[in-house]
Amino acid sequence: MSSRSARGERVPAERLPVARVCVDVPLPHLDRPFDYLVSAADDEVAQPGVRVKVRFAGQLVAGYLLERIESSPHEGKLTYLDKVVSAERVLDPEVARLARAIADRYAGNLCDVLRLAVPPRHARVEAQTAKDAAPSDVDEDRGGSSPPPDTSSSDSGWDSYAAGPAFLRVLEDGRSARAVWGALPGEDWAARIAEAAAATVRAGRGVVIVVADARDLERVDRALGAVLGEGRHVALSAASGPAERYRRFLAASRHQVPVVVGTRAAMWAPVAKLGLVVIWDDGDDLHAEPRAPYPHAREVLLTRAALADCAALVAGHTRTGEAQLLLETGWAKEITATRDVLRGRAPSVAPTGDDPQLARDPGAATARLPSLAWETARKALQAGAPVLVQVPRRGYLPSVACAECRTPARCPHCSGPLALAEARDVPACRWCGRVSAGYACPACGGRRLRASVTGARRTAEELGRAFPGVPVRTSGRDEILDTVPAEAAVVVATPGAEPHAEGGYGAVLLLDTWALLTRSDLRAAEETMRRWLNASALARPAPDGGRVVVVADGSLATVQALIRWEPGWFAERELAERRELGFPPAARMASLTGKPEAIAELLAAARLPAGAEVLGPVPAEDDQERMLVRTSRSQAAAMAHALHEAAAVRSARKAALTVRLEVDPATIF
DNA sequence: ATAATAACGAGA
């Protein structure tokens, strides 16, 4: 395996003696392959995709062998690969192409993307499992997987959706369709995804499924086991630890399993003959990678589908602006239930004002529970059904609103949103940072502000008093309940931590919604919609008594969309509005964060496409600032290229001050 | 990080 023969004795391999290597050096101006000689001794193992060590600028660095070529265009003399770390081809060619495309899209470096795409090596795992895999089996299995037990797709749950059966048929035929799927409330979505995966596998193609968190992962994992049988898939997540994680990655990489499901990092999983990529709940912010170049799982999977020419399924109870754009551009087709199917499955939803007067209603035993909410919960409990109460997370800093009239509090200087910093009682502007000590509401003159969210535990205590004798349970960040039995109980949960109830909840109460709705974020409305729909989807259908009460003004579009269960209508509106304002995904944005002079330097070097707008600056943490660059979607690639190139100029000059470059930044203001 | 190379400056 090692090339270390006597020094100076090395001779180049006879065929394809040059290796193109991506070195693990995260500098933008070095973001290109470098050529090395392959010694005759390394000829066998030095295959595309293996990890290598090379001497680069005097030091030994890690890298990946991208390809073997006949001769190098490089003028100078080539040095030999220092060594081939292992013969394991961990970088699949399809993934390598994807990684390059994603680096380009996000103005990042290939080596940064590869750090996300290939898990750290675990030598012992590699050695142990190499024995288990009979080499002939592995090669037989490359792509051509033996068909799993034929579970006919004709009577599947996809029949409830107009275009559902057709989509499965396309997968079964090994063709590529792209769809945005709005799952029905109460849908066993994990089972539907497993069915789609099985159909793809029957066509002899592979599947990659990405979910947001460990709980969703477990559901899909179980569903896949039920549909595909033993050993046909692996679940990838950080939770399983480095050794186990690498073992499973190798199972996929060696094409021993046709289906991979996992959280974010699984979007890079190599599988043979990729036929389908799936993302569930693409609006969940866990799908955004927090490490450079900050790619989003949805974008990675869609790019992957385009490059590999495979099917794609963007799924969730809600529909994001990005998914709506896929439909409007005709890139994907809609899979939605008809209105009459929906009527039989959706809970009935009623709004109730969040007026402080209402809260003093004598029927409500707690000040935070309007009487309709209390009434609805009481009825469900009496019928022996569990009740879900969704409250926003504590520490989730909403913008501040007037305590009397609920008008969002805005900065008197710049109209930015006011917020209360942790453990502070004086509101400060999130845009300009000015403190507003003597704030008075412009609408009603009120001087009191409302901001802090009552935590799940406090809410649970209050509700315990409101419904004496009923068990109250909480599910939140530190302790997440998976399921609750079908019996009278109050379950207080924060968004994303709602347990499933056997048979569904009799009632779902959405409380403290003003905290979600008054957020200053561009995605506040969309995120609110997502959280409401995800919680409401756990309720029983209206014909079985399922009720949802949302404590918010019924005239709001978000509330209307929930009442009518029309995530599509909402997404359409949302996208139209963003188009109007020139916000993503209608336009493409990039943010530059750093010291003002560093940002100025980068922008001066950037040859931005015509029509690019530069917005800002906005103050950011520790005397840094933030600028935004905006272009049309058609100019997005040119903008990313220009910014990467400008970053390369600065890194080549060894510029001391760094600028954080983010394409599609998670937050805009 | 380091090595090759360009630039520079002092003394023959």
Next chain:
DNA sequence: CTCGTTATTATC
């Protein structure tokens, strides 16, 4: 003009 030292720059 050469030699030795120091910035510069490219990194196969």
